[in-house]
Amino acid sequence: MTPSQRRKDITSHVHATGKVDIEQLSEMFHVSPMTVRRDLVLLEQDGKLIRTHGGAVSPRSLTLETPFISKETKHVTEKRAISKKAVQMIPEGASILLDSGTTTLELARHLVNRKDLTVITNDINLASEMVNSALHVIVTGGDLQNNVGALLGAQTQEFLRSIHVDRFFLGAHAIDLHAGVTSPTLEKSMVKKLMMEAAEETWLLADSSKIHHKAFSKVCALQDLDGFITDDRVSKEEVRLIEQQVKTFFVEGG
Amino acid sequence: MTPSQRRKDITSHVHATGKVDIEQLSEMFHVSPMTVRRDLVLLEQDGKLIRTHGGAVSPRSLTLETPFISKETKHVTEKRAISKKAVQMIPEGASILLDSGTTTLELARHLVNRKDLTVITNDINLASEMVNSALHVIVTGGDLQNNVGALLGAQTQEFLRSIHVDRFFLGAHAIDLHAGVTSPTLEKSMVKKLMMEAAEETWLLADSSKIHHKAFSKVCALQDLDGFITDDRVSKEEVRLIEQQVKTFFVEGG
DNA sequence: TTCTCCTATGTTAATTTCAAACATTTTATT
């Protein structure tokens, strides 16, 4: 039996049983535990399995048990309706700035059929969505936030200070009718503020579930915005409170 | 902090970084390694993570790796072998610069299990691959090249002039044993040159099919490189010609 | 309050596993 054949057998055995231990493999293939260990190191590098203490497990066996319902799947119809409305309001030839986030990601998806637009973003997920389009896309650069895709940091800020665009679409995780728009870190709100300064107009995009939440660091008051697009799942009283602060569109969303 | 809250925090931290070690968690939550270990046992039973030797990994981090889908590009096995070799040569704690391209994309995929590395790239596809890792990733910023994913332009160049890294991994489309490394546009070769200047060492990564091709704009001569990793599908005469110009590793790629 | 029980955590020691270095065998190449 060749080493590569043995590794293939180990791989299929791991996938079949979900779990193996080194002692067992050592006996099964009549090789020393050290050799098995070396095989497992190679197979782990290829992503075929995950090494554990004393053995290895199949990555697939556990992924089936933990279905990750990410927040991306929440309020999709609302986000879609909001971003659709936003796209309609972008004139040909405009330069726009897109915040990081799932709502703006939807917006980017709706943008890919447009042309003659310059789109600037600090989110690599948005950039990836637009890479196959005819859009002129500019990425700010900066430190990549793990598991998120946003770019932040001094480099991002420096770039934002050097540009000017027609419109900024702001995403938000927390909106309070009195405290305004807030974000979880100083860093994020700093970048959002700079984006507002770089833009002629700022429009807030957020589904109504974000309302009545407060986070740590203030971005701006609702009065500072030029517009707000959200869905219609808000009470009359809320509508009144919002509309007296900012020009708002309540789109139908689900 | 209650035990259950700590476990939730551990869970989200594992999912955020993809990988944690016990010592690190012990310090982070100010509890003994034994307590962390007990937490990890519970969380593993819930399928929230997979315990490894010395820590735990997120089950999700491995589903994204899926080394089974990338059949679209040519010479996958060669590229994989080349990037594997390259990864082995990166010391812990290093800062590296990754060129845009499919070979460096493979390299990025092999890097996601590493930590304590700073990785700088001008390709959003590479950045996307590394977003769920524990790596410190920095994106250069610049104009997005449609259908490619590379970032180029004045902004990219300005950033590259402001940094210094330990090692640069250069990808290439055309290598000639006399003309050296060339690229199709002035813009691209300019960025590559700046990357070389920003790095202590430059290593060329390219499968052997790239040899004996010339493109428009010169990047560098083979002698300017500190190393070259390619596959072994080259003739003896070629080996001789290459080796007298640059330190080279010919990895097995079939 | 004071006592008791129970959970959570820390500590220690013994066991197991891991990883590095070196030695040996096998395989491939010239």
Place this chain on the structure above:
DNA sequence: AATAAAATGTTTGAAATTAACATAGGAGAA
């Protein structure tokens, strides 16, 4: 046949794991 390269085994010290026991801190009852 000679040599190099790859694969495997062995040894050894370091590291992680586990189990067992000890301690601290609440929650609830008398």
